[in-house]
Amino acid sequence: MALQTITWMSAFLCLVQVCSMPMPCHLQGQLVRITHNLLRDMGGNFPLECLQDNNVFMAFPATVFTTSGAPQLSSSGAKAIYETLNNIHTLFGADDLPTMWDQQKLEYFQNIIYRQIEESKCMMGSVDTRDYLVRAKVLKTYFGNIAAVLKGKNFSYCTWEVIRKELLYTLQFILEHNSDSLLWSKRT
Numbered sequence: 320m321a322l323q324t325i326t327w328m329s330a331f332l333c334l335v336q337v338c339s340m341p342m343p344c345h346l347q348g349q350l351v352r353i354t355h356n357l358l359r360d361m362g363g364n365f366p367l368e369c370l371q372d373n374n375v376f377m378a379f380p381a382t383v384f385t386t387s388g389a390p391q392l393s394s395s396g397a398k399a400i401y402e403t404l405n406n407i408h409t410l411f412g413a414d415d416l417p418t419m420w421d422q423q424k425l426e427y428f429q430n431i432i433y434r435q436i437e438e439s440k441c442m443m444g445s446v447d448t449r450d451y452l453v454r455a456k457v458l459k460t461y462f463g464n465i466a467a468v469l470k471g472k473n474f475s476y477c478t479w480e481v482i483r484k485e486l487l488y489t490l491q492f493i494l495e496h497n498s499d500s501l502l503w504s505k506r507t
Contacts, residue, residue, distance in 0.1 A: 346400055346439050348494070354404075354431050355490040361424035362417070362483055369477035377464050377485055380457045384493055395451040400493055401439055402455060406462040407486060408432045415474035 365373070383399045411429055465482055472478035 346397055346404075346435065350431055350435050351400070351404075351490060351494060354407075354428060354435070355487065355494060357424050357428035357431065358483060358487055358490065361420045361428060362480060365484055366477070366480055369480045372472070372475075372477040372481055373484075375468055375478075375481050377461065377468070379485075379488065379492070380461045381492065381496075383454045383457050383461075384497055395454055396497055397439075398451050399454040399458060400497060401436070402458050403489065403493065404432055404435050406458065408436055410462070410465065410469070410482070410486075413469075413474065415469075417476045417479045419476060 384396060384403075408429070411425075411432065416425065465485065469478055469482060
């Protein structure tokens with residue numbers, strides 16, 4: 320009886336392995352929300368001592384994240400969100416991050432960003448739309464400007480706070496305007 324049970328279990332496990340369906344490639348809205356909240360909470364409110372540095376203007380690329388609901392545009396919007404997360408990951412991979420931030424939340428933030436990039440990397444395999452190429456160019460300029468501001472201000476605490484505020488706005492915009500590009504689930 321035990322041998323028969325083991326045989327059936329082995330056959331079942333092999334069948335499940337062979338017939339398992341691939342996971343769809345999506346950005347998870349819940350993880351984007353967690354990313355936003357961690358970024359917000361790791362530094363708290365914008366510091367008063369940094370108000371003088373808050374005059375840096377970076378033109379927010381809202382058009383990169385807007386979709387008309389058409390599948391091709393929605394796919395380009397999702398890819399733009401992926402690229403945004405990838406750029407945020409690059410920025411926060413620097414060694415010059417503020418020590419005043421909650422380091423545990425910062426580390427969790429970095430891990431969640433990395434997880435999102437790894438889990439949705441497959442969506443970049445079919446980038447062939449002209450629409451996406453325009454979005455990618457605008458994002459490259461936007462994040463290039465952010466990196467230049469950080470470098471130009473020697474990665475100062477207040478400059479990081481300005482960048483954190485800017486990225487919070489970016490993530491909030493994505494959450495409010497891209498529900499068709501994000502998969503919402505309870506899984507985290």
